[in-house]
Amino acid sequence: MEKPNNENKKDKQGPDGLTKKERRALKVNARPSQTNQAAGEHAQKPLTNTNAQPGDTIVQTQTPVVNSKSLTEKELRRLEWAKKLEQEKKSNEGDKNLSKAEMKAKRREKQEAQRQQKSEQVKTNVSAEKCEPVTIKEIIKKPSSNKKVITPKKKHKVTEPHVVQLVQHLYNEDSLKQEDTLMILHHDIHPAFVRLGVQYSSKVILGSNARCLALLAALKLLVNDLKSPQKQEFCRYLENVLQVSTNYLNKCRPFAVSMTNALRYFKLQLTQIDTNLKDIEKKAKLQDIIDTYIDDDISKAGVAISMKVREKISNGDVILTYGCSSLIRKILLEAHADGKVFEVIIVDSRPLLEGKELLRRLVVAGVKCTYVLINSLSYIMNSVTKVLLGAHALLTNGYVMSRIGTAQVALVAREYNKPVLVCCETYKFSERVQTDSFVYNEVGNPDALSTTHRNDITPLSNWKDSLNLTPLSLLYDVTPPDFVTAVVTEIAILPCTSVPVVLRINASETT
Amino acid sequence: MQDMENLSDVSHLVNEIKHKKLYNSLDIALKTEELLEKLISHDQWKSARELMKLVKSRIKFIRKDLPTETTATSIMRHILKIIREEYESAAKKKGEGQSLHQLVTANSSDILDYSENLGSLRSSILDHLGEYKVEIESSSDNIAAQASEHIHTDEMIMTVGKSNTVEKFLKTAAKDRNFKVVVVEGAPFYYGHSMAASLAKSNIQTIVIPDSAVFAMMSRVNKVIISTHTVLANGGLRAASGIHSVALAAKQFSVPVVVLSHMYKFTPLYVVSNNHEAFNICASPADVIPPSAGKILNDIDVYNPIFDYVPPELVTLFISHQGGNAPSYVYRLLSELYHQDDYDV
Structure with a gap:
């Protein structure tokens, strides 16, 4: 619930925005920057996600864990936040003081939001997401009169009131949009897939046939370039890598039905490959499977349909x-x-x-x-x-x-x-x-x-x-x-x- | 060419409409009414028949120059009826001594001959016109006043493009009810954009969709509320292009289509096809495909029609300032509005 609140004041930053009380508090306990950062972390945690585990720290985020979607998103956010903090630390002394005030304001705000929540009898874990714009507005009005807060999370809150409830489930707020975040996050994904993801999300590749063909082409490159670790069987390893890659692609833009079908076919073939073959033979076979699929199910099908319609x-x-x-x-x-x-x-x-x-x-x-x-x-x-x-x-x-x-x-x-x-x-x-x-x-x-x-x-x-x-x-x-x-x-x-x-x-x- | 000189007032009006100086139907209506008021008060006419001739010549002029413009002609037609009514009541007063026998035996041509010179006619017509003007001016308020009878809480309402009447209607309803409005943007003119911005300003939850999403959204819409350019004699509509497919989608999902219409939009015209010559006009194709497309424009046809014909079976309800009516009742409203003899001038 704090989110729209912060948003409202994002551009009113600066020492002028502070109340007298806060400024006084600032002078009294000026602290070293390190504690600032630590405090920032604590204050940020409940902001990003209500069910964040207390044990999670910034250090963890550097290792790319991909066991669940929500976790990586959480980490991405925290990573951004840590970066932002560091920048602020470097920039100037004034900012340091400001971030201190920021923490205070945020804390107070949080309390207020909690109070609000209780009075409205809203379940805690659905709070920010499902809140109606009307109630958001009410909350905004209250604290904005006496507090000014800077927030590092911008994109998130802007979109919040602009969600059609009917299709709320279709909005993917954490979907990856900017190219740079795509690159940073996923260094364990084949570059062909990273590129593909960008092309999908920017709609350079459009149309279900084109998207499927592009996916299959990337898949071929992946099969060609993949080297399995010593002890792991090639196909099993490929399956794992593929899972990670497709998860990533799905984030860029949800899969088309054609892509899902093609992928399902490929995975099915993957399980049926003779495990006694050498890696290089498996590769050749898999690439052959992809080629046949493109040829039979897409190209020849198109030709056949074209002939049938031409008769009509x-x-x-x-x-x-x-x-x-x-x-x-x-x-x-x-x-x-x-x-x-x-x-x-x-x-x-x-x-x-x-x-x-x-x-x-x-x-x-x-x-x-x-x-x-x-x-x-x-x-x-x-x-x-x-x-x-x-x-x-x-x-x-x-x-x-x-x-x-x-x-x-x-x-x-x-x-x-x-x-x-x-x-x-x-x-x-x-x-x-x-x-x-x-x-x-x-x-x-x-x-x-x-x-x-x-x-x-x-x-x-x-x-x-x-x-x-x-x-x-x-x-x-x-x-x-x-x-x-x-x-x-x-x-x-x-x-x-x-x-x-x-x-x-x-x-x-x-x- | 004395005729042309006399018609300078109406040709001025036609020019203003043509050049879109007058765009709003209400403005056109008021301007036309003023024009006739001036004509009646200043012109040297002796009898009702002469006056009617003057008005009819103006109707013909407009119909020749702007075959799709119906607001102005409808106003004039209604004023013709006012003239007839005033003449009849004046003539009746004068001939109060007439016996029932005289009335029965009287020749029909006697009654409908509007040639008598009645002194009080001018002032009584002007009085009546004053009333009519007030009626036109307050029409959209009266329509809007009925909003709460048609919109309930938490509805999803779809509208297409921009209409002042619909805008007022929705805003009035929003004063005491919460509902959502889906505005179809209405490419290539995009009037829906300003409509949506205006509704949102009055605290109405507004969703803007492109024209292509009408079918997808329709399944969740409770009512379609639109305005129209003209209501035809059979209860069909001549409305902005795209409305036919909106109405078809509404029919598919059994969503009622409510049409807000001023009385002057009702015409005694019968047109039952989209491709009727006098029915449609095409705007500049530059709105559809920009001239910057280049050489390709030499080889293609581009259409940008303004109107759609919507058959009466797709319309659920008309709301005018007098209340709601089904399309099947339009013929009756017409006979109240205009005199039978003026249907075809």
Whole structure:
């Protein structure tokens, strides 16, 4: 509960901010800097995490322990704090005194927060996270009148009021964003994975096929470079290393279904490798497995789907597509190269505006294109003959998980009685079941919503200053099966409801 | 070209609307009302028929130049009805001696002939216009006053883009209820941004979503409250583009769609398709794809339609200053607003 409180005063630092009482106290007991640091540590502990173990010290954080997610996050925070303290110590004498006052203020604040907690009957361990913005505000008002505190934790608290409760579970506050923290933390991770993590989190690699291919490529590098310790079996060791690496990747951006499936397949193959082989043979075999997977499940599947859809495209068709799916792009380009005469309407939406990339590629290839934003769907849908959509995953209950907006396109298409074809390789089929778009999703960068291509400054620009304003950008939605005419896979053109059948057959084939 | 000279007032109005000096429908309505007030008080008309002719010529002018502009023509149409009413009551007073027999046997052309020169007509019409003006001005307050009848505590309300009426409605409701508002930003114009900022300022929990997230969010929304450009005679809407898919999503999740509308937005117009010529207009495509995109622009079509047609079956309720009505009742509201003979000028 202290967190938003601190936040409120982060910019009012400086000796002026202290009350008379505090200043007096400062003069009386000026202490050596070391005790300052120690005190800082103690005061910080309850701030970072309520259930921090008393035994944990800064020294421990230098050794990268990765047994549990929460522990590493805790340590990361403490590491930052220790760094900050050291900087402050070096900078000047005045700061030292200030940090002393800081400690006092924090302590008092803590007491007050505790009092507040009791009166509100809030459970202690859910305090900071689940508190409603309204109550936060109340707390802010009280102490701000007489105390000024500097806080080293900024990012954390800014986002706190700007969380849509509906999708609170999707916000990953401790997700790694900055490149440098990525590097510092994980020196035991293969550089290919570190790079991949950065590319994922900065959305340089986008789209579930591209992300899966990049993962497999990194995996190949890892297999190639890995040297197992003397006494450990190569595959077991690889499993452990892989676990650490994927945990890290998951922090950068949650796994796509395609990636999960590919990884599961790889791990399964890993267990089946003959342990009597030499390491170098195992490596070759594993790389071979990855290559086959890329070739069969991704490339050839794409080719097969492309052929199937091409049969369905006739001359004079007007095909509507949404966003930029790599598979749809391939299909359209190949159909055009095949001599089919058709038009493409590309529907796009903010904040990613992926469709522009598809538009560029199609225009270069000479396909006649129309470009609209998603609000014009009803205007344009009348002239469409077929709707082609890509998918992020197909769920067992027949729902299609795809980029946000897909459901809306399918909805309007059904209203106008246009056939909707979803193109999806079977390796993206998932055993997950889902009926809404909130349980499993990702929250995109809210800042992307507050700017437009015309001006960077909009009425939303300072949304962070307003407690009530929250831009929400979800990345996926699920389309109910009744909007989808058919799913085109490499096996056949199927109804959505056939997902469990395909999964069952695929499972029996691989084992 | 005496005709054109006489129409200088209305052409000025049309220009102001065209150049977006007048954007708000309320401003347009008030300006139109003022225009006619001036016309009635200053112009040299002798009988109600002459006056009606003057007004009708203005309606025609606007319809020719701005086929999608309905606010101004609706106001004028309503004033036509006011003129008729005032004439009839004045004529009745004068001919009080008429017997029932005379009334029954009277030729219909006698009753509807508005040619008599009645001295008191001008002042009585102006009086009535004054009342009408007050009605227009207080309309959005009256709509907002009904807010607490429609919004309950802890609701999640979705709205699209920006509308002064909706904004006032929500803010009034927020005075004594806590609820959340999901604002759809409404690309490529992004009116939703200023709407959201304004709502947040009045302590309403506001979530801004892109247009693509409407379907995903709709499952948790309790009500969709929107405003519209025009209410068509069948109860359908001509609203900002994108609202059709919002309404479809609302239908999918059985979420009621409440449309806030001033009376002057009701028109006796029948348009039942998005692609009707007079129905839609397209704004500059530069909002959709910036000119900086370069050479690619030579080879592509880009559309930026302004309006969407929303069929009446997707609308649950209209709220005007007189209260709520179902779309099926719009025909009746129209006959109260306008005279049958003025439907098609």
